[in-house]
Amino acid sequence: MILSKKEVSITIEIGFSILFAVFFLPYFFENRLSSFEFVQDISFLSEVWVKIIQMIVFSIIYYSISYTLLEIIFKEKNIKDERDDMISSKAYKLGFRLYELSLFVLIGILLSNSSIQNSGAIMFFILVLLLGVLLIKSVYQLYLYRTS
Amino acid sequence: MNLKNILREVRLKKKLTQEELGFSVGVSRQTIISIENYKYKPSLELAMKLSMALNCKVDKLFYFEKDN
Numbered sequence: 001m002i003l004s005k006k007e008v009s010i011t012i013e014i015g016f017s018i019l020f021a022v023f024f025l026p027y028f029f030e031n032r033l034s035s036f037e038f039v040q041d042i043s044f045l046s047e048v049w050v051k052i053i054q055m056i057v058f059s060i061i062y063y064s065i066s067y068t069l070l071e072i073i074f075k076e077k078n079i080k081d082e083r084d085d086m087i088s089s090k091a092y093k094l095g096f097r098l099y100e101l102s103l104f105v106l107i108g109i110l111l112s113n114s115s116i117q118n119s120g121a122i123m124f125f126i127l128v129l130l131l132g133v134l135l136i137k138s139v140y141q142l143y144l145y146r147t148s
Numbered sequence: 149m150n151l152k153n154i155l156r157e158v159r160l161k162k163k164l165t166q167e168e169l170g171f172s173v174g175v176s177r178q179t180i181i182s183i184e185n186y187k188y189k190p191s192l193e194l195a196m197k198l199s200m201a202l203n204c205k206v207d208k209l210f211y212f213e214k215d216n
Binding site: 004006078079081082083084086145147148 | 170187188
């Protein structure tokens with residue numbers, strides 16, 4: 001299977017979502033907040049900042065290396081045309097609908113289940129939801145590039 | 149009715165590669181491949197550009213084929 005430059009760049013995005021989930025989601029699950037008390041906890045707050053900086057550094061390094069390699073391997077210039085716009089609008093439409101739907105489901109679960117409300121995992125669930133939607137959107141975009 | 153085209157035939161007659169044709173109308177090679185394989189229906193603007201680049205009338209380049 002030969003992938004075009006655009007398809008490879010979408011694969012890079014998919015790779016980022018997966019790596020982000022593997023490296024950073026466990027931290028957010030382990031340190032899920034039971035309330036907003038953390039604002040007063042300076043040590044926890046500094047720990048969160050360290051994690052955020054780690055995430056930013058990780059993103060910069062990942063994208064710099066990936067896109068440098070991409071430019072070295074694919075010398076051709078990337079032309080953005082109407083087909084790209086059509087594919088990205090379809091993919092973003094799906095992503096938005098999924099996000100909307102899953103947010104409604106999450107709100108419904110939270111309203112009906114008080115144990116989840118107090119578990120403090122809301123932030124974690126929203127993060128998982130965002131990452132999941134991003135992953136589905138990218139996979140769908142790749143599928144459209146391969147088939148349309 | 150399905151929208152079909154004779155883009156590949158006309159392009160080959162003009163001895164143009166998909167990349168060259170794409171470059172002349174400002175789209176990628178993949179877009180030309182998709183149009184030739186009837187997977188992507190171009191906008192009116194792109195259809196007109198293709199017709200001008202290939203010096204072929206747009207209604208000859210693109211046509212409707214009735215369903216069986």
